[in-house]
Amino acid sequence: MAQEQISIFDMFKIGIGPSSSHTLGPWRAAQRFVQVLKDQGVLAQVEQVNILLYGSLAKTGVGHGTDIAVLLGLSGDDPVTFDVHDVMPKVERIKTQKKLNLGAEQNIDFCYTENLLFLFDQSLPFHPNAVTFQAFLNDGKAISETYYSIGGGFVVQENDSESVLSEVDLTFPIDTAQELMVACMRTGLKISELVMENETAWRPEQETRQGVWKIFETIRDCIYKGCHTEGVLPGGLHVERRAAKLNKRMLKGRSYSDFDSWVEATRAGGRDFGYILDCVSCFALAVNEENASFGRVVTAPTNGAAGVIPAVLQYYIVFHDCYNEDKIIQFIATASEIGSIFKKGATISAAMGGCQAEIGVSSAMAAGALTECLGGSQRQVLMAAEIAMEHHLGLTCDPIGGLVQIPCIERNTMGAIKAITAAQLALQSNPDKAKVSLDAVVSTMWETAQDMNVKYKETADGGLAIKVSLSLPEC
Numbered sequence: 077m078a079q080e081q082i083s084i085f086d087m088f089k090i091g092i093g094p095s096s097s098h099t100l101g102p103w104r105a106a107q108r109f110v111q112v113l114k115d116q117g118v119l120a121q122v123e124q125v126n127i128l129l130y131g132s133l134a135k136t137g138v139g140h141g142t143d144i145a146v147l148l149g150l151s152g153d154d155p156v157t158f159d160v161h162d163v164m165p166k167v168e169r170i171k172t173q174k175k176l177n178l179g180a181e182q183n184i185d186f187c188y189t190e191n192l193l194f195l196f197d198q199s200l201p202f203h204p205n206a207v208t209f210q211a212f213l214n215d216g217k218a219i220s221e222t223y224y225s226i227g228g229g230f231v232v233q234e235n236d237s238e239s240v241l242s243e244v245d246l247t248f249p250i251d252t253a254q255e256l257m258v259a260c261m262r263t264g265l266k267i268s269e270l271v272m273e274n275e276t277a278w279r280p281e282q283e284t285r286q287g288v289w290k291i292f293e294t295i296r297d298c299i300y301k302g303c304h305t306e307g308v309l310p311g312g313l314h315v316e317r318r319a320a321k322l323n324k325r326m327l328k329g330r331s332y333s334d335f336d337s338w339v340e341a342t343r344a345g346g347r348d349f350g351y352i353l354d355c356v357s358c359f360a361l362a363v364n365e366e367n368a369s370f371g372r373v374v375t376a377p378t379n380g381a382a383g384v385i386p387a388v389l390q391y392y393i394v395f396h397d398c399y400n401e402d403k404i405i406q407f408i409a410t411a412s413e414i415g416s417i418f419k420k421g422a423t424i425s426a427a428m429g430g431c432q433a434e435i436g437v438s439s440a441m442a443a444g445a446l447t448e449c450l451g452g453s454q455r456q457v458l459m460a461a462e463i464a465m466e467h468h469l470g471l472t473c474d475p476i477g478g479l480v481q482i483p484c485i486e487r488n489t490m491g492a493i494k495a496i497t498a499a500q501l502a503l504q505s506n507p508d509k510a511k512v513s514l515d516a517v518v519s520t521m522w523e524t525a526q527d528m529n530v531k532y533k534e535t536a537d538g539g540l541a542i543k544v545s546l547s548l549p550e551c
């Protein structure tokens with residue numbers, strides 16, 4: 077039995093930006109709390125709700141939209157289906173009307189400055205991303221629950237198992253790259269095939285394929301929208317969106333009308349090295365500009381790093397002429413297995429491990445996926461993932477103003493390019509001669525995470541976050 081059972085749909089979750097740990101996770105936690113009130117039959121008795129944000133959720137909560145997420149989660153909205161255009165208007169209504177419709181059923185008074193508390197100096201020992209919800213009932217009783225957002229949209233309570241899925245009998249229970257390799261060698265399966273076999277423990281294969289295709293459609297729509305939306309990002313840093321302008325320059329007037337014809341128009345630009353670099357950067361910028369604008373994105377494995385895997389996948393679709401369902405599912409399945417090895421052996425939470433846990437892991441996932449799709453052996457896939465992480469080790473998290481914008485957006489372009497380089501290196505190498513295994517780099521990343529000063533772990537207390545002074549009128 078593997079220590080944790082992780083499905084493709086745990087690594088890739090549809091949600092709303094800008095942060096999986098600070099937006100999607102707290103949103104899910106708020107929904108869970110409302111469900112507790114419903115299960116106990118007390119929702120209609122609630123008169124007041126307090127929200128206490130601790131540690132990293134307090135320090136970078138405003139910049140990462142934690143306040144917005146918990147208000148919408150308490151209101152009964154779902155991040156998968158909620159209209160992204162109504163995010164800001166609805167939160168503004170709650171603030172100005174001082175009313176919150178708990179679970180879309182129970183109207184209560186709610187004061188943003190009194191009932192939502194950012195406890196900047198308090199941290200809970202279990203995990204730095206903690207949120208407590210308190211509900212006060214009309215009979216004088218109170219109900220309180222604490223949740224921890226442990227990265228990638230995963231939410232746990234102290235007495236929970238980390239797995240969000242009920243235990244199943246996986247054909248291939250795997251915790252480490254070594255175990256994965258042994259299973260592949262024993263069966264002759266590709267990593268993606270092994271993943272798809274495991275997924276049948278949860279649902280029929282056709283359902284998995286449909287779900288993965290839905291993930292791809294969300295990624296596809298996000299890239300396309302990001303490449304065609306100009307303007308300035310919210311939050312007060314006044315960061316200008318760049319993807320749309322870059323896309324226009326790249327396309328040089330070639331016409332298209334939808335995603336498919338855009339792929340053709342992009343491909344028609346040729347294979348010049350500079351052009352390919354521009355394209356990959358454009359794809360990554362597009363996703364992360366959407367993410368920073370509270371757009372609909374897919375955690376891959378987090379929101380801050382949501383652009384790396386889509387950019388490499390889009391590079392594969394455009395420049396390797398591989399816009400077909402089987403190949404896209406193969407890409408996403410392989411990436412998910414690499415990500416789950418990092419989650420089990422280290423972390424995908426920047427509050428635990430800095431940016432190596434976000435951009436580093438996403439780059440490793442993308443490198444492995446690209447390598448398998450380009451015909452690499454299972455050992456070359458693991459080698460590519462190892463190379464990609466090896467050159468992200470120690471990467472700190474220091475977002476300016478606590479916003480997921482600088483350095484985050486550009487950093488996704490770097491993660492994508494490193495992933496492509498790592499895949500090419502692995503494809504041109506003999507993995508028998510590799511000196512560093514993927515398991516070694518996973519455990520090195522975890523040890524580096526534990527040694528890393530807390531100011532570099534999504535607190536905005538160090539690095540660029542304090543070196544570069546930019547006025548933030550909204551924060």
Ligand code: SF4
Pocket residue numbers: 380381426430431432434435472473474475479480481483484485487534
């Ligand atoms: S610096 Fe990296 S880990 Fe930190 S918020 Fe930005 S993308 Fe996420």
